[in-house]
Amino acid sequence: MVESIEDIEIQLLLDAVYRHYHYDFRHYARASIKRRLLQARAQWGFESISEMQSAVLHDETILPQLLNFLTVQVSEMFRDPSYFRALREKVVPHLRTYPSLKVWVAGCSNGEELYSLSILFAEEGLADRTIFYATDINPSALRAAQAGVYPLDRIRLFTENHQLSGGHTSLSDHYTANYDLAVFDKTLRERTVFSDHSLVTDAAFGEMHLVSCRNVLIYFDNELQDRVVKLFSDSLVRGGFLGIGSKESLRFSAHADLFSDFVREEKIYRRKSR
Template sequence: MDAPLMSAEAMSAKTASESIEDIEIELLLDAVYRYYHYDFRHYARASIKRRLLQARKQWGYASVSDIQSAVLRDETILPRLLNFLTVQVSEMFRDPSYFRALREKVVPHLRTYPSLKVWVAGCSNGEELYSLSILFAEEGLSDRTMFYATDINPAALRAAQSGIYPLDRVRLFTENHRLSGGHGSLSEHYTADYDRAVFDRTLRERTVFSDHSLVTDAAFGEMHLISCRNVLIYFDRDLQDRVVGLFGESLARGGFLGIGSKESLRFSAHADMFSEFVREEKIYRRNAR
């Protein structure tokens, strides 16, 4: 038997409810920006909505407006909200072929510089930073390289600085490292401590950890490599354009930019600043002009 059709009144109520929810989300994002100066207004709205509804459900609020009221009146709510609005899912040597391409095709060019600057933009909990630091150590470039690891989430930056990860994740990290062309064993770079893997302090000795917003902050230059993977997909088109332009301004001429496998510069207003260097791994090179 066919399910009964939704009545006109019910459909109207559903549409009105969705419209109110969208308005509440817009007001919440505006409030967070005006009061705390965190700007999520140009993040992809579908993704933001999904995360806010997860937060509302988990926290037991009746509406998104209740989240707004809470975060404006209780500053301890903000870090919890940031953990929902920023994506902290990553792994070391994620997409090993990307790191193999850096090792085999980008590093030979980087060797020609007496000193290097590498920016890991949106570093999350630090997995990508440590992957690059290990790669550069294995290629003999550590002593001439400064790393800059940035994120807008203070909790993520603290996690990145600690270099501590659950030991049960290390098997995946180890396999990724092997597939990326890693030299030796990943175990050479960490100490097992009960259920944790503590990565060597030497891997972050030449790293600056900094709060930096791709939405509002200025260029971070002059870099020889910027790795910002799986971040642009969470931005709307205008913000993607802004960030690609920022990366172009932050790179030295001939510098390299690596983005996520599902991301592209093709439709950016600033695409002419770059040339494809390793097409299949989404690695670009800053044009000389």
């Protein structure tokens, strides 16, 4: 099958971004990347992907905007509440046995998952012994995560999710309303390390007890998914836990045998001890 000119242009753009800026999107699911690049081209008014490539390479101010198109920043606090309830009821009892904990929120986006876990760990009495690592490749997303500020009109959904997750407190205990914004308490991120990290090219974080990386693998091709699953295994202590998105699975990964199902219906896995 002959590639279209547009598909060739997309491959050249991804190669150029990797070679010049060291952001590697070459193994992201191609249909998703193509859709996002076409959205960027239309919004910026370029006649072709090649014209957009030239602009990206010669104007560094465009790159952050391109990253916003290519990385997914849509999430919500306590998204899929049953996942967080499973963490609370089935994973936390195991985590209590450790004197100190490390939790990696990989692909943290704007921080909703991080604050969800931070609140859950505070409610379960684990906050003081836990260090969170929140990582993303998008600098603007990391800044948003560090700020912990969300539109007030999103709080109703966040609150409903929190209650369904088995929350012991009121979500309002953890933020201050400021006009049309909700500012989450800085104590929730006092023990958090925010870091630029690429699942595509960077090395493992060591000695993690829980890795939560939800709704990220679906944007990778099979080769990259395998790489990331191995990365998570290398990052976890023996018996550590991995949580992924509801539409994701380790079943077809080349490294699936490194994990066992822990809460199958919530896509929570446990690193095997061998």
